[in-house]
Amino acid sequence: DAGITQSPRHKVTETGTPVTLRCHQTENHRYMYWYRQDPGHGLRLIHYSYGVKDTDKGEVSDGYSVSRSKTEDFLLTLESATSSQTSVYFCAISEPTEYKNIQYFGAGTRLSVL
Amino acid sequence: GEDVEQSLFLSVREGDSSVINCTYTDSSSTYLYWYKQEPGAGLQLLTYIFSNMDMKQDQRLTVLLNKKDKHLSLRIADTQTGDSAIYFCAEPEGGGADGLTFGKGTHLIIQP
Numbered sequence: 754d755a756g757i758t759q760s761p762r763h764k765v766t767e768t769g770t771p772v773t774l775r776c777h778q779t780e781n782h783r784y785m786y787w788y789r790q791d792p793g794h795g796l797r798l799i800h801y802s803y804g805v806k807d808t809d810k811g812e813v814s815d816g817y818s819v820s821r822s823k824t825e826d827f828l829l830t831l832e833s834a835t836s837s838q839t840s841v842y843f844c845a846i847s848e849p850t851e852y853k854n855i856q857y858f859g860a861g862t863r864l865s866v867l
Numbered sequence: 868g869e870d871v872e873q874s875l876f877l878s879v880r881e882g883d884s885s886v887i888n889c890t891y892t893d894s895s896s897t898y899l900y901w902y903k904q905e906p907g908a909g910l911q912l913l914t915y916i917f918s919n920m921d922m923k924q925d926q927r928l929t930v931l932l933n934k935k936d937k938h939l940s941l942r943i944a945d946t947q948t949g950d951s952a953i954y955f956c957a958e959p960e961g962g963g964a965d966g967l968t969f970g971k972g973t974h975l976i977i978q979p
Contacts, residue, residue: 811966843909853915854898
């Protein structure tokens with residue numbers, strides 16, 4: 754998985770609790786992304802980062818926050834988890850050129866919110 | 868946002884060719900991508916094509932691009948059981964480095 758580690762791989766939590774997912778890379782890529790994958794929706798972008806402390810929102814950012822204090826780590830936080838956030842979360846990294854943005858994905862975190 | 872469309876399922880016999888189709892919306896897309904996802908795994912880049920090309924071949928994979936119709940296809944020759952997976956078509960979202968917009972994925976089912 755191209756030097757990308759997601760942790761935890763599986764998590765079960767209760768509604769209303771905070772949850773943080775971690776993505777760690779060893780490739781020194783500038784860009785990091787968080788997607789969620791749901792049946793019938795494919796992958797949807799939550800947030801992304803283009804450098805340390807530089808982040809931006811994606812299509813489905815409500816209810817999520819992110820932080821990037823080091824190049825290698827990108828954290829996704831659900832401040833108060835809801836059942837609608839039950840999903841599989843994927844981290845991706847890339848080093849885009851002007852036109853090309855090949856993204857490499859981690860193995861995913863399966864999150865269940867009960 | 869942009870919308871990428873794919874059919875949800877494709878069933879083929881082992882040894883036949885599989886053709887997975889995709890339509891995209893952003894005519895300014897420069898690169899288009901195909902990813903493969905095996906059960907319980909992340910997405911793996913299969914191939915990509917630059918918008919100034921009509922075709923790209925890589926071993927058993929052939930990508931065809933029709934820019935006029937905004938249609939992309941992935942052909943897998945001599946389909947094997949190991950090709951059973953979900954295949955996603957993707958195009959750049961917004962400014963290119965902002966992320967990728969994915970189709971919902973095509974489940975490729977191989978019949979013996």
